[in-house]
Amino acid sequence: MEEAAGWLAALDAGSVTPQAFEQWRAADPRHAIAFAQVAHAFEQVERLRAVEDRPAEPAPTAINRRGMLRAGVLAGGASVAGALLAVRATAREHAETAIGERRALVLDDGTRIELNTGTRISWRIDKGDSRIWLERGEIGLTVPASLRGKLTLEAGSARFTLGAGSFNARQQPESFDFLVLNGMADSVRGDGLTAGAMARVIGQNVAIGPADPVALDRARSWKDGQLVFEGESLDFVVAEFNRYLDPRIVIADPALSRIRLGGRFTTTNPNDLLTALHASFGIRSQRSENGAITLTAG
Amino acid sequence: MTWLRDVDRWFIDEILPHRVAFRRQAARLVPTAEAEDLVQEAYARAINASHHREIVNPRSFVLTIIRNLAHERHRRATIVRFEHLADMEAMEIADSAPDQFAVLSGNMELARLIALMEQLPPQARAVVKMRRIEGLLPGDIAVRMGLSVSTVEKHLAKGLAILAYAMQEAPPQEERVPFSRLWQRHRHQRK
Structure with missing residues (x-):
């Protein structure tokens, strides 16, 4: 200049x-x-x-467009709060969520369970001892310090005994992942897990180690309907979104998979993802005959 | 001004008035630190346009360039943060009301100009005023201020650079002072 x-x-x-x-x-x-x-x-x-010699003019009235826009964006991103249900347990009880649904329930022993999308659990409380089975999907567990009996979480061949604290359990296509957010737990073999630890169970194999920070963040965030990414490919991002979607999103153009995304998506609404992908990358989305949303390069 | 080509005239009259809209568009598409760079890149394409007089809507022309450049950047980037993904809804609202934006920035221009003039270093302000408002020639200004012509030239350059730079900045909402008050202040200082 x-x-x-x-x-x-x-x-x-x-x-x-x-x-x-x-x-x-x-x-x-x-x-x-x-x-x-x-x-x-x-x-x-x-x-x-x-x-120089012009009389004073009234000030132009400025419309606060920025404020208007912000309000609109906030209203669009409101999340759906899960319903809290108190459930009376007698024998073996079940609870499940549909695709895209989230809900929370509190067992008679005071344990709070939040069910993520497409999840099914069952439980039984017998003489103060509780057993919870994760049949599919993902749950967050909050175990109160006042729990008197023993609490066991099972998924396939995996079994953990939980102390007071908060935990996340997820059935993956290839494995069962168990995270300790707070408190302590023990694996069936007697290995102790403390806060920040993760156990990955594949068949009879149990691998215990410190969890990825992003895995912990993800486990805390889905309860608020937020998805967290740390530079994963569009493939992975779409797969995470698809857990909440029926029909699902399909990437038609393999070149798009190279795009890597990071950060926090504050809604599982696919329209927000699709408009953002269109605006930022020119990616087009189309609904195919079977209802799936197909992504192609613009 | 004889040293302005037709494309420069077109750029000043048809492109620069929409700079606030371009800035907004860029800021929605890329991180704040890159927004200005993106606008400059789009300007470079616009000022090199060989067919500029055939462009029906110069504003949309540049907005489209900005969007395409942002797409290219995003595709090249290793990781794109969700926080920087564009808000399509907001962009459409901004696109649909060009007149309101243009009028708003046009009105602010004069008021800002007065405010900016007041903030120039005293000698630069005096030279700019004498040259552009009183219409004196550089040689006459040199005589009146007791300076050499090349020093007058330097003060003029400095004043213009500061003004031009500040005029590219979108005025923040909070700093908007009513025109009448600026004008009164201006009059007051002249006495």
Whole structure:
């Protein structure tokens, strides 16, 4: 900008040749832009001649568009709160959620269970001891310190004994993942798990180690309807969204899988993802005959 | 001004008045730190357009360039944060009301100009005023201020650079002072 202003002032004073100036301007489009901006300022100042003797005008009323937009965005992103249900347990009880549904329930022993999308659990409370089975999907468990009996969580061949604290359990296609967010738990073999630990069970195999920070964040965030990513491919992002969707999103163009996304998506509403993908990458989405949403490069 | 080509004239008259809209568009599509760079890149494409007089809607022309450039950047980026994904809804609202934006920035221009002039360094302000408002030639200004022509040239360049730079900045909502008050302040200072 300083350089362009220098050229304009020099041209104005006649201290440079037009040829030298043309050469400078043609060298880079940024020179031409800066010069146009300075020339605009040069012209604009002249308009103040008219202001000198003009009577005062009422101030233009500015509409606060920014505020309006923000309000609209907030209203669009409101999340659906899960219903809290108190359930009386006698023999073996069941609870399940449909695709896209979330709900929470409190067992008679005070344990709070939140069910994520497409989840089914069953439980039995017998003489103070509780057993919970995760049949499919994902749950968050909050075990009160006042729990007197023993609490066991089972999924396939995996079995954990839970102390007071909060935990996350998820059935993956290939494994069962158990996370300790707070408190303590024991695996069936007697390995102790403390806060921040994760156990991955594949068949008879149990691998215990510290959990990824993003895995912990993810386990805490789905309860608020938020999805967390840390640079995963669009494939992975779409798969996570698809857990909440019926019909699902299909990536038709393999080249799109190279796109990597990070951050927090504050809704599981696919329309928000689709409009964002369109606006930011030009990706088009189409509904096919079977209802699936197909993504193609724009 | 003889040193402005037709494309520069077109750029000043048809493109620059919409700079607030371009900035908004860019800020929705890329991180704040990159927004200005994106606008500059789009300007470079616009000012090199060989067919500029045939462009029916210059505003949408540049908005589209910005959107396409952002798409290219996102596809090249290793990781794109959700926080920076565009809000399509907001963008459509901004696109649909070009007149309101243009009028708003046009009205602010004069008021801001007065405010900006007041903030220039004293000598730069004096030179800009004499040259553009009183219409004196550089040589006459040099005589009146007792300076060399090249020093007058430097003050003019400095003043114009500051003004041009500030005029590209979108005025923040909070700092908007009513026109009448600015004008009164301006009049008051002249006495």
